[in-house]
Amino acid sequence: MNQILTDQDYKIVIQKIQQLSEIKNAHSIFTPEINQLRELAINYEYKRYDLTLVKDFDQQLSATG
Numbered sequence: 472m473n474q475i476l477t478d479q480d481y482k483i484v485i486q487k488i489q490q491l492s493e494i495k496n497a498h499s500i501f502t503p504e505i506n507q508l509r510e511l512a513i514n515y516e517y518k519r520y521d522l523t524l525v526k527d528f529d530q531q532l533s534a535t536g
Contacts, residue, residue, distance in 0.1 A: 475515035484512050 475481050488508045491501040 472511065475511050481512060481515050481519075484508050484515075488512070 472480070472484070475484060488505055491505050491508075494501065
């Protein structure tokens with residue numbers, strides 16, 4: 472997965488991070504994958520919640536996204 476496009480994809484990535492993080496004995500094996508998933512999630516959050524991208528300030532923004 473190179474990019475998260477939907478909220479559902481975001482939830483899947485967060486769940487995968489949680490699953491990999493809970494594997495205590497193999498944590499170091501999954502560190503690169505966890506870091507990649509975290510980066511995907513952070514990039515999605517920046518795009519999703521960056522209100523500076525809103526061009527028309529007169530429009531009403533939904534509180535729930």
